[in-house]
Amino acid sequence: MTDLREANRGAVLSDLLLHRPTTRTAIAQRTGLSAATISRAVEVLVADGVVREVSEVVSANRGRRAVALDLVGERSVVAGVDLGASATRVVLVDFAGSELRRWEQPTRSDLPAADLADWLAGMLTDRSADLGAGLAAVSVGLPGAVAESGAVSNAPNLPQVMDPGFVTGLRRAGGVGVRVDNDVNYALLGEQRRGAAAHAGDAAMVTIGAGLGAALAIDGRILHGRHGLIGEFGQLPAGPMGTRLEHMVTGPGILRRAEEAGVPLARPQDLFAEEHRLSPLRTQFDHALQIVLTAVAVASEPEVVVLGGGIADSLAGDLDRYQATLGATLQVAPRLVPAELGAFSGAIGAAIDAVHSLYADLGAEPGLGGGHGRSAAS
């Protein structure tokens, strides 16, 4: 369409982002382009310093050894952030997407929007300075709905981020491109590329923690919606008396409902102890979760549903049971699996998005997925 040459360069980069060390021949096979075209495209990318030949010879049948190609990672550092209601998780990666550092810290949820942005930006610049490299891009996952325009809504657990000043402040303080998206969307991206949803074109993720969130991907692409509302299954008024599900299957919701029922819990996780196994509260939770899982399944027909978030960890032992119930409801039920990247799937997904954004200028479409995340309005 536009420039064929550039499109092909982009195709090579996209392929390289997905299959990290690879060879010219392999790229040619996967893209369907001729070896000549790939050779020419790679030549330009190497000259531009984006790609380099690495010595590691992958394997050998016979004949001449293929030269491995890889992205040049040292150009700068990129950050992926999962700004949760209680914990903030960060991953620093290089331009090739290789992880350099990760850490976790309590979120300064006491701060107003502008200060929260400064706090986060400061942490990122400090830590990346330790590595002797400036930040080139940042993607931040937020516990709320992120619209195409960059506006954030539906973030009751960290309301500051709905203030437009948060993102603008973050960009100003960081001095780099900042992309934001829903935290679950990033978590799913992470699990798609590096975790439990690898090789699944259609996948979904459900996180249960301070809030209830879901993300849906079809043909590798994460669905967003103009206002970022896709996946907000917590809004379903399917609980007793029309209660919203987010009031039943989240940490705070569990605590409140336990209190109302006269059996207060110290921590939400306690609901999943053996002693409460048959309690009405637990039964209601199971039922509500079942509705969410069914809704996710019929909304996008995923091959696999990844479960994440603080509460989900407590459910690991019950996964088979949920799976069985789901199978009884639907003829073809998705596989239910825990997040392979654990609490860091969101941060890792954000980092992947940030890396992709860097190569987007060069014509790379983010692999199978298209347009994950969105740079907030400037």
Place this chain on the structure above:
Amino acid sequence: MTDLREANRGAVLSDLLLHRPTTRTAIAQRTGLSAATISRAVEVLVADGVVREVSEVVSANRGRRAVALDLVGERSVVAGVDLGASATRVVLVDFAGSELRRWEQPTRSDLPAADLADWLAGMLTDRSADLGAGLAAVSVGLPGAVAESGAVSNAPNLPQVMDPGFVTGLRRAGGVGVRVDNDVNYALLGEQRRGAAAHAGDAAMVTIGAGLGAALAIDGRILHGRHGLIGEFGQLPAGPMGTRLEHMVTGPGILRRAEEAGVPLARPQDLFAEEHRLSPLRTQFDHALQIVLTAVAVASEPEVVVLGGGIADSLAGDLDRYQATLGATLQVAPRLVPAELGAFSGAIGAAIDAVHSLYADLGAEPGLGGGHGRSAAS
């Protein structure tokens, strides 16, 4: 990628399918291709007898009048069928998609699969013979989930169609390409192209009749899922005691629940009479429908949700109320509108799909939508 020339020809055809009588210049503007390229492509299409110049000059600013282009319709006849549990609706259209004839008939649900196929095929060939033209393609909407493979499942209200012999029998008897898809998917396609969802990239449809069905479209494309389960929100176990919603908001479901409650109804529609306005049964129905609408909204974030099906007609007066409740639940709620094409949206959508399938060989992607329907395994 493959053949550029062919791709451009396809782009012209696709544009023509969406904007029916149009001009070369208009096509050039919409596709972004140069006028020269369009001229060359049109030349071929006219020579092939697929497209022709029509005299009707669209309008005039000044200068030379643009020559209107249109598809050549008289080449043959194409059928769209909505095979419902109780009624079968058929639309015959020409190659340009212009309606030639439509009719409705009780479905011979008493017949086994093979005979049902023969009955339908016979009706189609008879009626199209009246028009002096053979059938070139048929698309049939079924009240069930249609998988990529063409297998039909989840069709409790017309179980015959799940028999693989139905589709193969239909193809054999008709002697033409037969495509099948879920009836609601076709209905949404119809409403997108000719009805209430025109100009809405993101749209959804919910039909309530003998069954409960939903279809979702994002960026003009209708979501299918490998097993065709997308949109089966009737499976949600969100009713009292975990009842599936399809047992609450369908005609048969309403009758059964009314009977169980000791207030039998003559017809499901009676539930919506003034006298039952505040009955528990009506309240439960409203609540269940609200769950479905919310689920649809957060599954695909449509701009508009089209309501169709026999029961939906009775809801017309209550639409504002549902709209208000939905608005209270979601910050950004879709518009709720009745099906503009009435009971024929499914048949019309099927006809549109059938027409598209004819031009697919020539490289036309079905406009905004991609791969609606699927030709069943042969």
Place this chain on the structure above:
DNA sequence: GGAGTTTGCTTTCCGCTCGCAATCAAAGTC
């Protein structure tokens, strides 16, 4: 009613890209 203008369509020409096929390169095999 003729010159000028605007708009639509066609044609000429030119640059560009890709793929094929030949060639060079580097490894293993016999």
Place this chain on the structure above:
DNA sequence: GACTTTGATTGCGAGCGGAAAGCAAACTCC
């Protein structure tokens, strides 16, 4: 050391689309 296999590069030819010029058909203004 010749042969084979696999990988990468290069020369060449065909095909494509776009810019721009040219032709056509309408309107407008004097």
